[in-house]
Every structure is written in structure tokens, then in C-alpha cells.
Amino acid sequence: MDNADSASVSCPNPRVIMNIQLSDKLKRDYLPDIVFNDGFVCLYCEISLVGIKYVYEHLDDDPTNNIRENIALSCQSCNNKKPSSTTMKQIALTKKAENEKRNYTRGRAREVASPSLKPELDINQTNFDIASQYLSEVVATDGCIEFKTALDSITMRCKTQTGTGSQTAVRRYLDALVSSEGKFMVVQNSEKRRVIVLREGN
Ligand SMILES: [Zn+2]
Structure with missing residues (x-):
């Protein structure tokens, strides 16, 4: 589904493809920080994600915007419901703003995929x-x-x-x-x- 590495094999411009989906590497990089800040729960219904299927969710619905501030965890069920729920979209944008503020107030670089990790x-x-x-x-x-x-x-x-x-x-x-x-x-x-x-x- 979101395997950027295999997708890049047949693409004439791998550099572009790599930015389109959240790579497994970025997921591994982000997960500890996400669970540290948000807990290991669904952003929307707050169910514990232990033992159930979950997804890395793009808060602004832009699948190419893979910065840390735009990523949260969601259960599969909420992920399916989000496209038709204005309430959930609002929760997502509020969370994104909160993430951005957290970074902004600490004066950190915005690009997480840069060589110097925060x-x-x-x-x-x-x-x-x-x-x-x-x-x-x-x-x-x-x-x-x-x-x-x-x-x-x-x-x-x-x-x-x-x-x-x-x-x-x-x-x-x-x-x-x-x-x-x-x-x-x-x-x-x-x-x-x-x-x-x-x-x-x-
Ligand atoms: Zn949920």
C-alpha cells in the first residue's frame, strides 16, 4: 500500500515518488515521538491501538505532506469515516496546529526528514x-x-x-x-x- 521503496523502482524520478507517501523509515522515526506526545491511541475515538489495526494519518488530508506535525495515529474505523466527517477533519486540523505550535515555540526546524533530527x-x-x-x-x-x-x-x-x-x-x-x-x-x-x-x- 504505502511502500515507497518498491514504488520508486519503476519510476523515472524516484526523488519525487519518495516524498509522496510516508515511508516505513519515517514511520519508525515518528512513532516514538507520536506515542510520547499523544499516547498509543486513536486521535479521534481515543481507543487504545494495542492489538488492533491502525494507520498513520495525514492531518491535513494531503498525502504528500509528510512532516511530523502533519502525522497522527488513527484506528482503521475512524480513518474510514474521516472523509465524510467535518467534526473529525476539525479535530485533525486542531491537532496539526497544536503540533506546529509545539515546534514553533521551541524554535525547531520544520523539516523532520532533514539530516539533523530534532x-x-x-x-x-x-x-x-x-x-x-x-x-x-x-x-x-x-x-x-x-x-x-x-x-x-x-x-x-x-x-x-x-x-x-x-x-x-x-x-x-x-x-x-x-x-x-x-x-x-x-x-x-x-x-x-x-x-x-x-x-x-x-
Ligand atoms: Zn478511532
Whole structure:
């Protein structure tokens, strides 16, 4: 659907094509910052996106405008409804204005795809990677880890390694990592505790 890399193969001008759709690379770059700021929920109905299909949504409905400020997460159902809902379009534009203000007040460059990533994107990416790395290590060794234990350990690691990392933020990274598109998933063990295991196929 939105695989910019394969689309560019047959195109005489790959540079143009690459800007048309949000690439998987940009999705990976943006996700930690999006969940840090908005939570891992649908922008419109606020349902948790853990375990359900979700999409990266262009807030101004321009699919070529791939700057961070124009991207949010939406459940599939709301994404389908948006074209015919003025209320949802309004929510989207309000969110975009909010994102722009956040950037403007901090005096940051607007073009996220530029070589120098914004510091805040970087720190969220680093903490997200710490969470992902930690889960990979522990799950490879032990097979699973209790959600609460992972939350505490990763929060500690983030604080040690980057000097930042609130439990709220780490919980959001974990939600994204155990989502339908993440490498991991949450199951209940025999003691009815929520544990994180590797998703089948990973
Ligand atoms: Zn929704």
C-alpha cells in the first residue's frame, strides 16, 4: 500500500515518488515521538491501538505532506469515516496546529526528514530503542517478561542511559511495541499476569 521503496523502482524520478507517501523509515522515526506526545491511541475515538489495526494519518488530508506535525495515529474505523466527517477533519486540523505550535515555540526546524533530527525526536527514538532492545534481550533469554517488570526495568534503563524517561512515556513505547504491528504481544500467564512474549512470525 504505502511502500515507497518498491514504488520508486519503476519510476523515472524516484526523488519525487519518495516524498509522496510516508515511508516505513519515517514511520519508525515518528512513532516514538507520536506515542510520547499523544499516547498509543486513536486521535479521534481515543481507543487504545494495542492489538488492533491502525494507520498513520495525514492531518491535513494531503498525502504528500509528510512532516511530523502533519502525522497522527488513527484506528482503521475512524480513518474510514474521516472523509465524510467535518467534526473529525476539525479535530485533525486542531491537532496539526497544536503540533506546529509545539515546534514553533521551541524554535525547531520544520523539516523532520532533514539530516539533523530534532533533539526531542532523537531522545524519544533512543528511549524507544532501549525499550525494544531490552524486550528482545529478555524475551530471547527467558521467553517472556511480566509487563510491570519490563516497565520498571526499562524506565530505569532510560533514566540511566539518556537522563530522561518517565513511566508514562515508557508505558506508551511498550504499548506500541506490543501492538498489532509490533514484534511483541501481551498474553496472560497461568497466574493471570500480563506477560510480554515474542509475536509469532518474529
Ligand atoms: Zn478511532
